[in-house]
Amino acid sequence: MSTKVINWGIIGAGKIAAKFATDLQATSNSKLYAIASRSLSKAEEFALDFKADKAFGDYESLVLETNIDAIYIATPHSFHKAHTILCLNNNKPVLCEKPFAMNLLEVNGLIKVSKEKNILLMEALWTAFLPHFQYVQNLLKNKHFGNITRLEADFGFHPPYNESSRLFDKSVGGGSLLDIGIYPIFAALWTLGRPNTIEANAQFFDLGSDSECLMTFKYEDAEANLKSTLLEETNTEAIFHCEKGTIKINGRFHEPSTVTLIDKHGNSELKSFNYKTIGYSFEIEHFNQLIREGKTESDIMTFERSRELIKTLDDVRSIIGLKY
Structure with a gap:
């Protein structure tokens, strides 16, 4: 099998x-x-x-x-x-x-x-299955630099505006939030969990899809500052500020990347993961194995995680007034 x-x-x-x-x-x-x-x-x-x-x-x-x-x-x-x-x-x-x-x-x-x-x-x-993201998850879980105090995560690029493109067409879910905002939100949920409160504001294209969304997730002892935008190129990094140092997933954090560890003294170390594919291979291998084992649900990208992710996206949409 x-x-x-x-x-x-x-x-x-x-x-x-x-x-x-x-x-x-x-x-x-x-x-x-x-x-x-x-x-x-x-x-x-x-x-x-x-x-x-x-x-x-x-x-x-x-x-x-x-x-x-x-x-x-x-x-x-x-x-x-x-x-x-x-x-x-x-x-x-x-x-x-x-x-x-x-x-x-x-x-x-x-x-x-x-x-x-x-x-x-x-x-x-796919990000959930990438080795560099799983490495960072383990560092944070084991409190390598102590607890997270703040997360900064962004995803932005500036494509030419095209009303007929699915990226901008609200009727098919176009706009920054569902397409790329999902990644900073994912980074927060998988490392800090569901926030106690969410603050958000957005800008919109003329036809109603969101051009940019700024979000703040507040936790008991931490905060996540998240951004998605189709108006500018951003570093597209995920930076975890912790009690005793910083863990940075370098741009672009959602795809094969490197990780920089910076301790409280300012000493830094770059971790490379020697990727040889675009990065989709990891989720493919996982899914193949689930089929071979006769599984009906992933133990990594579980149904509950998918529910949590879309529920958070729904909450942000409600706050910014975005309806499809």
């Missing part, structure tokens, strides 16, 4: 699907079996680039393919629920790109179907 080849299908043939497919080729005993896009020509081009056996111009045909062991969903946010349920109802394990869905109600619906069908489902928040 440990060497069973996992045949993957991918729904959606955009940029993130291409990154995923690239890393799929670097994982052991994995194969891209099929790709589906709303455009058959686009699917066929993708299949040629990544050596997939089959290409489909609709999603249903891929889901019905009997040789597929797992499906990665790489469509825009607002379609995650429908596409995930389509797969689960056809007994296909699903790795769904973050955010899992648009709100807590939708996420609970996905989890309900997964449990009823007894089919594996996981949110694809």
Whole structure:
């Protein structure tokens, strides 16, 4: 079972699907079996680039393919629920790109179907599986520099504004919060837990999607200052200020990166992790193993963690007045 080849299908043939497919080729005993896009020509081009056996111009045909062991969903946010349920109802394990869905109600619906069908489902928040992030988590858990007093985490870039791009289109969940704000929020939740209070304010594009969101999570003895923006390039770092030193995940913290440790005397040490892939390979390997072991839920990206993440995103949206 440990060497069973996992045949993957991918729904959606955009940029993130291409990154995923690239890393799929670097994982052991994995194969891209099929790709589906709303455009058959686009699917066929993708299949040629990544050596997939089959290409489909609709999603249903891929889901019905009997040789597929797992499906990665790489469509825009607002379609995650429908596409995930389509797969689960056809007994296909699903790795769904973050955010899992648009709100807590939708996420609970996905989890309900997964449990009823007894089919594996996981949110694809790749950062949770990256060695440098897990290293920092362990340092913080073991209080390497004592307790966290403050976290600063940001994610910002400045793409050209395009009303038709899914990044800016509010109807498909566009804007900074769901697309990139999820990463600073994730960093806070996984290291400090749910905050006691949340403060947030945002700026908006003319068509209603958020261009920038500033958040402050307050805890009993700590604070997290978080930022997502589509208006400027930022360092995209996660800096954990602790009682006896600082742990910094260097830019860009959510993807393969390095870690700098700075003690209370100002001495610094750089930790490198010798990444050889884009970084999606780690969540792929984890998901493959879950399939081989017959699991229906990840022990790392658990349903409860996904619920906590989307609930926090919902809370921030409520504060800033963002409705989809």
